Amino acid sequence: MNNKLNIGLIGLGTVGQGVVKVLSSYDDIEIVSCAVKDLNKKRDVEVKNLTTDVYSIVNNPEIDVIVEVAGGVWVLEPLLTAIKNKKHIVTANKELLARHGAQLFDCARENNAAILFEASVAGGIPIIQAIKTSLKANNFDCVAGILNGTTNYILTKMEEDNLSYDDCLKNAQKLGYAETDPTNDVEGYDAMYKIALLANIVFNKRIDASKIYCEGITKISPLDIKSADELGYKIKLIAQAKKVENSTDLDIRVHPMLVWKSQAISEIKNATNAVLLKGFPVDKLMFVGPGAGEFPTTSSVVGDILQIKSEITNSDAILPMQTCHHHDYANQISVDETVNSYYLRIEAQNKLGIIGQIGLACQSFGVNLSSILQKGINDNGSATIIVVSEDCREKDINSMIETLEKTGDIKVVNKIRVM
Amino acid sequence: MNNKLNIGLIGLGTVGQGVVKVLSSYDDIEIVSCAVKDLNKKRDVEVKNLTTDVYSIVNNPEIDVIVEVAGGVWVLEPLLTAIKNKKHIVTANKELLARHGAQLFDCARENNAAILFEASVAGGIPIIQAIKTSLKANNFDCVAGILNGTTNYILTKMEEDNLSYDDCLKNAQKLGYAETDPTNDVEGYDAMYKIALLANIVFNKRIDASKIYCEGITKISPLDIKSADELGYKIKLIAQAKKVENSTDLDIRVHPMLVWKSQAISEIKNATNAVLLKGFPVDKLMFVGPGAGEFPTTSSVVGDILQIKSEITNSDAILPMQTCHHHDYANQISVDETVNSYYLRIEAQNKLGIIGQIGLACQSFGVNLSSILQKGINDNGSATIIVVSEDCREKDINSMIETLEKTGDIKVVNKIRVM
Numbered sequence: 001m002n003n004k005l006n007i008g009l010i011g012l013g014t015v016g017q018g019v020v021k022v023l024s025s026y027d028d029i030e031i032v033s034c035a036v037k038d039l040n041k042k043r044d045v046e047v048k049n050l051t052t053d054v055y056s057i058v059n060n061p062e063i064d065v066i067v068e069v070a071g072g073v074w075v076l077e078p079l080l081t082a083i084k085n086k087k088h089i090v091t092a093n094k095e096l097l098a099r100h101g102a103q104l105f106d107c108a109r110e111n112n113a114a115i116l117f118e119a120s121v122a123g124g125i126p127i128i129q130a131i132k133t134s135l136k137a138n139n140f141d142c143v144a145g146i147l148n149g150t151t152n153y154i155l156t157k158m159e160e161d162n163l164s165y166d167d168c169l170k171n172a173q174k175l176g177y178a179e180t181d182p183t184n185d186v187e188g189y190d191a192m193y194k195i196a197l198l199a200n201i202v203f204n205k206r207i208d209a210s211k212i213y214c215e216g217i218t219k220i221s222p223l224d225i226k227s228a229d230e231l232g233y234k235i236k237l238i239a240q241a242k243k244v245e246n247s248t249d250l251d252i253r254v255h256p257m258l259v260w261k262s263q264a265i266s267e268i269k270n271a272t273n274a275v276l277l278k279g280f281p282v283d284k285l286m287f288v289g290p291g292a293g294e295f296p297t298t299s300s301v302v303g304d305i306l307q308i309k310s311e312i313t314n315s316d317a318i319l320p321m322q323t324c325h326h327h328d329y330a331n332q333i334s335v336d337e338t339v340n341s342y343y344l345r346i347e348a349q350n351k352l353g354i355i356g357q358i359g360l361a362c363q364s365f366g367v368n369l370s371s372i373l374q375k376g377i378n379d380n381g382s383a384t385i386i387v388v389s390e391d392c393r394e395k396d397i398n399s400m401i402e403t404l405e406k407t408g409d410i411k412v413v414n415k416i417r418v419m
Numbered sequence: 420m421n422n423k424l425n426i427g428l429i430g431l432g433t434v435g436q437g438v439v440k441v442l443s444s445y446d447d448i449e450i451v452s453c454a455v456k457d458l459n460k461k462r463d464v465e466v467k468n469l470t471t472d473v474y475s476i477v478n479n480p481e482i483d484v485i486v487e488v489a490g491g492v493w494v495l496e497p498l499l500t501a502i503k504n505k506k507h508i509v510t511a512n513k514e515l516l517a518r519h520g521a522q523l524f525d526c527a528r529e530n531n532a533a534i535l536f537e538a539s540v541a542g543g544i545p546i547i548q549a550i551k552t553s554l555k556a557n558n559f560d561c562v563a564g565i566l567n568g569t570t571n572y573i574l575t576k577m578e579e580d581n582l583s584y585d586d587c588l589k590n591a592q593k594l595g596y597a598e599t600d601p602t603n604d605v606e607g608y609d610a611m612y613k614i615a616l617l618a619n620i621v622f623n624k625r626i627d628a629s630k631i632y633c634e635g636i637t638k639i640s641p642l643d644i645k646s647a648d649e650l651g652y653k654i655k656l657i658a659q660a661k662k663v664e665n666s667t668d669l670d671i672r673v674h675p676m677l678v679w680k681s682q683a684i685s686e687i688k689n690a691t692n693a694v695l696l697k698g699f700p701v702d703k704l705m706f707v708g709p710g711a712g713e714f715p716t717t718s719s720v721v722g723d724i725l726q727i728k729s730e731i732t733n734s735d736a737i738l739p740m741q742t743c744h745h746h747d748y749a750n751q752i753s754v755d756e757t758v759n760s761y762y763l764r765i766e767a768q769n770k771l772g773i774i775g776q777i778g779l780a781c782q783s784f785g786v787n788l789s790s791i792l793q794k795g796i797n798d799n800g801s802a803t804i805i806v807v808s809e810d811c812r813e814k815d816i817n818s819m820i821e822t823l824e825k826t827g828d829i830k831v832v833n834k835i836r837v838m
Contacts, residue, residue, distance in 0.1 A: 022556055022700055088737065105743035114737045118553055124701040126553030133740045134537055134545030137441055137721035144838075205749035213754035224764055224833055227805045231790050233762075238838055250749045251757050257838040258762050258807075264686055264707065265838075281441055281714030281721075282543040286707040288683065295700030302556035302700075311737050318507065318533045318730050321552045324524035330624035330669045335632035338670050343652075343677050345643055371650050386646040388677075414643055419563075419657055419676040419684075 005309045008057035008087070009034040010078070011070030012043060012050075015092060015119070018298035019067060020045040029309065033057050035070075058082035065308055067301060068093055069119075076100050083113045088312075090304040092119035092297055098193035098209040101200065114311075116304035121194045122147060122273045124296030125289040126303065131201050131277070140279035143202045144240035147194040149271030149291040150185035151217045151237040153177045155256075156269045159225050159234065165218060177271060187216035188254040191239040199241035199252050202277070207241075207252065215255035233258035234266040336395040341370070341418035344401070346385040349409040350377050357407060358387065365400040367392045388418060424728045427476035427506070428453040429497070430489030431462060431469075434511055434538070437717035438486060439464040448728065452476050454489075477501035484727055486720060487512055488538075495519050502532045507731075509723040511538035511716055517612035517628040520619065533730075535723035540613045541566060541692045543715030544708040545722065550620050550696070559698035562621045563659035566613040568690030568710040569604035570636050570656040572596045574675075575688045578644050578653065584637060596690060606635035607673040610658040618660035618671050621696070626660075626671065634674035652677035653685040755814040760789070760837035763820070765804040768828040769796050776826060777806065784819040786811045807837060 007023070009016060009031050016034070021044075023029050033049035035057050051057065058066060058081045066082045068075055068091040075096060079089055084107065091097065097104065097117055108115045118128045122145070146152050150172060157168040169186070172178035184190050196209040217237050228235050236259050241252040259266040264286060268274040273291030278284050290296035307321060314320035348354045355372075362369055371388040378384060389397065401412045426442070428435060428450050435453070440463075442448050452468035454476050470476065477485060477500045485501045487494055487510040494515060498508055503526065510516065516523065516536055527534045537547045541564070565571050569591060576587040588605065591597035603609050615628040636656050647654050655678050660671040678685040683705060687693040692710030697703050709715035726740060733739035767773045774791075781788055790807040797803060808816065820831045 018700065101743075102746075106746075109742060112735070112737055114741060115743075116738070116741060125704060126549040129553045129741065130545040130549055133726055134548045134722040135718065136725045136740065137718050199749070200743075203749060204745040205747055206745065207749055208751060211751045211753075213757075219833055220835070221833070223803070224762075224835065227764065227792060227803075228762065228835075230792060231762075231805070231807060233837070235835065236838075244752055248750065249752050251752050252749075253754060253757065255836060257836050259838045263838070264683065267683055267686065279718075281437065282718035283709050283712075283715055285544060287704070288707070289704040290702050293702075296702055299554065299556050299698075299701035303553040306555045307552055307738065307741075316531070318531055319535070319726065321555065322533060322535060322548065323528060324520075324534075324619075326623040326625065327521075327525075328624055330618070330622060330626055330671075331667065332627060332630045333663055333668050333670050334630075335672060338632075338672065343643075343647065343650075345646065373646060373649060384642070384646075386650070388650060414638055414640070416639070416643065416647075416654065417674060417676050418652070419655075419678045419682070 003028055003313055005029045005305070005313070006032045006062050006064050007305065008032060008060060008063040008066045009047065010054055010057065010066060010068040010075060012036045012047065013069070014294045015069040015297045015301065017043060017045045018294035019069060019301050020047055022298050022302050029305065032063055033060060054078045055081065058087065059085060063087060064312065065090060065305060067305065069301065071095070073099060076104070079104060080107055083107045083111050086111055086113060088114040088308045090116050090301055090308070092117070092301060094120040094190070094193040094197060098196040101197070102206055114308055116307065117197070118304050119297045119300035121197050122275055122287070123289070123291040123293060124299045125273060125275060125287045125291070126300065127275050127287050128201060135277070135279070135282060138279035138282050140202045140277060142240065142242040142278045143198045143275065144238055144242070145275040146236055146265065146268050146273055147239045147275070147291065148185055148188070148191040148237060149273060150178045150182065152268065153271045154186070155217060155220065155235055155237065158220070158222060162222055164222060165220060186218055188214045188237065191237060191254045195239035195241055195252060195254060198275070199250060202241065203243070203250060205250065213253040213255065217256055220256055228258050232261055234261060235259070236265065236268070338394050339391050340394060341391050342389045342397050343416045343418055344387050344389070344412050345414040346387065347411045347413050348383050348385060350381050350383050351409055354383065354385070354409065357410065358385070358404065361400050361404045362389070364403070365396045367397055367400050422447055422732055424448045424484060424724070424732070425451045425482050426724065427451060427479060427482040427485045428466065429473055429476065429485060429487045429494060431455045431466060432488070433713045434488040434716045434720065436462060436464045437713035438488060438720050439466055441717050441721050448724065451482055452479060473497045474500065477506065478504060482506060483731065484509060484724060486724065488720065490514070492518060495523070498523060499526055502526045502530050505530055505532060507533040507727045509535050509720055509727070511536070511720060513539040513609070513612040513616060517615040520616070521625055533727055535726065536616070537723050538716045538719035540616050541694055541706070541708070542710040542712060543718045544692060544694060544706045544710070545719065546694050546706050547620060554696070554698070554701060557698035557701050559621045559696060561659065561661040561697045562617045562694065563657055563661070564694040565655055565684065565687050565692055566658045566694070566710065567604055567607070567610040567656060568692060569597045569601065571687065572690045573605070574636060574639065574654055574656065577639070577641060578648070581641055583641060584639060605637055607633045607656065610656060610673045614658035614660055614671060614673060617694070618669060621660065622662070622669060624669065632672040632674070636675055639675055647677050651680055653680060655684065655687070757813050758810050759813060760810050761808045761816050762835045762837055763806050763808070763831050764833040765806065766830045766832050767802050767804060769800050769802050770828055773802065773804070773828065776829065777804070777823065780819050780822045781808070783822070784815045786816055786819050
């Protein structure tokens with residue numbers, strides 16, 4: 001092939017349009033054709049050669065990579081045809097892979113075709129490739145996580161606003177976080193497909209998704225959330241796969257769980273996803289990020305495309321994406337030029353007018369204060385005053401401190417920046 | 420080459436010994452020789468061909484990959500020699516790469532040699548490769564994190580135990596979390612090298628580590644931690660690199676920061692590390708895990724070794740590590756056989772002996788309770804009783820529930836498993 005990568009796109013919904021937008025800045029990647037259900041649907045982006053005939057794409061000899069972001073299991077046959085035509089596949093389709101992955105991966109191996117599916121689990125979080133490569137040295141005991149944004153959003157709102165499941169579902173539907181028919185999310189099926197894929201690569205075993213115990217969030221009531229809270233827990237929809245102790249059997253399930261508030265995963269809110277891994281030698285890891293959405297999912301889809309491109313256009317180079325390709329030094333600004341919010345701990349003589357002096361100095365250097373804290377007078381007669389500034393330039397706060405300290409009554413004992 | 424990968428190891432300290440232990444289970448990877456400073460030091464592991472002559476390793480034509488876990492910049496010349504001899508490099512040496520990376524990476528590109536360094540930043544967290552590959556589609560605004568376990572451990576203990584910096588440092592030294600000369604950690608230099616490496620790959624620019632503003636934690640007092648706490652913050656040593664707005668300049672720094680308690684990074688405790696990324700299209704990601712230690716670091720080192728092995732032994736296959744190589748289905752146990760702790764919400768008639776009935780049923784099925792919560796009587800005369808069990812088999816709790824409900828006075832309204 002030449003240096004240009006030709007893409008055949010299947011699906012031009014939210015994620016498909018994100019992929020088109022992001023790929024538009026790559027001169028060496030071209031979307032040659034795109035299969036859609038409805039040619040006339042209004043879309044944000046323009047793609048040439050729209051077609052309803054998916055086979056015209058998977059049989060097009062110009063195309064190197066099929067990017068499938070349509071969803072549904074109907075794409076199985078077209079993708080098998082594409083693979084037999086030696087095309088590589090990038091897909092976000094968890095249901096397809098969880099139900100028909102064995103057939104697809106067997107076919108891909110026979111044809112030396114790649115099937116990459118980073119976007120199919122946990123949206124923008126780069127977890128699939130990490131497990132397959134950087135973490136390959138590990139024997140894992142457990143993979144678990146919050147893998148469905150819709151249900152996590154509903155549970156977060158039930159907890160924060162003390163609302164019923166039904167009310168939160170309606171709000172989520174209004175805001176686009178839940179579909180009109182929410183079954184796939186709220187009954188846990190979406191998370192079930194995702195944990196099947198994770199278990200597959202974490203334990204190197206094929207998984208029968210239909211054997212995964214699956215229970216949704218429809219029976220969770222505000223009373224459960226409140227009672228759990230009183231006992232120190234939050235309620236989350238957890239998908240998990242773990243090794244049964246002293247056995248090679250797997251225990252894979254999706255259901256609501258009470259999670260101790262001190263576990264970091266209890267703090268994962270709204271549509272955010274989290275994946276936990278535990279294995280040897282690495283011990284425990286957590287990955288947190290957006291689990292869905294046009295652009296986060298596009299990040300994973302395009303990441304997969306770039307990896308295939310890199311492999312097939314740099315066949316002589318070792319690990320071409322991991323080579324250093326840049327030579328220019330960054331222009332690094334000095335700390336004086338940085339802008340920060342500051343915490344200052346001030347020790348002052350207990351005199352009239354100290355707060356006034358601080359205020360005046362702040363004013364003359366354009367420093368606004370957002371917090372001031374003083375609690376009485378210290379035993380030695382001095383006062384400890386804590387102030388937090390709004391954003392200002394480092395050199396301005398330093399000049400302000402210098403001016404303050406010149407009075408002799410005031411000393412800035414510590415300056416700490418605020419994140 | 421044949422299918423066996425020959426390793427030359429430089430350094431046999433904590434991480435080196437971890438690498439030897441983990442690689443011992445790989446028949447197709449052999450440590451051919453190992454360079455150490457002291458041949459007679461007592462070690463946990465046996466390695467053949469120990470030598471003090473590092474050049475006998477980097478010039479050994481049998482060796483495919485040099486694994487450098489010695490630390491220090493003295494290894495620069497030996498590694499350059501190895502690269503010129505077409506050997507690939509796996510290293511955990513942040514100082515070397517932050518100070519002499521340009522020279523090493525230039526030499527590697529000329530010789531088509533890989534330099535992988537996953538272990539050099541954030542120990543076991545797979546962040547370097549993720550940025551270079553899965554997240555390649557992104558333009559990042561910011562990378563930041565808690566990159567030094569020693570200082571995070573000290574700050575956590577100062578906060579939790581209300582101790583001075585000096586006392587916490589002494590404890591950390593006793594427990595092996597800090598070195599006898601702690602300068603490199605507590606002054607922020609270790610985090611400085613790491614943020615230089617992250618900024619390099621996140622922004623695709625070379626970084627001059629000597630221009631990074633760096634301030635350690637030695638001036639943080641318990642009073643600062645307490646005052647910050649009252650204002651809603653924790654104090655963390657944060658390393659960060661961000662783009663200056665409307666510019667290509669970079670703002671790179673290491674210093675303590677006040678972090679809002681509602682930010683997830685404020686919950687990263689003890690020696691755990693965290694890396695935050697913000698970019699388009701992915702938005703915000705957080706990676707959490709062990710930042711150092713024999714085995715977490717070994718996970719990253721061996722992950723890098725396996726990637727190089729995969730590339731040089733499967734040169735015809737596309738993305739060989741991302742291919743599915745397993746065919747067997749897992750044996751998945753049924754939910755009845757799983758073991759869990761359970762939350763039960765029980766509605767009961769307000770009668771004498773209800774708690775006794777619950778206790779009796781639990782006893783006969785071997786279910787221990789860890790929590791019981793009842794708050795008065797409901798308006799309709801019934802009582803809501805919440806119980807949380809210790810671990811028991813799903814089929815036992817179900818039999819217990821069935822027995823309880825047979826009485827007619829008790830209904831288990833919801834059963835939720837506890838993580």
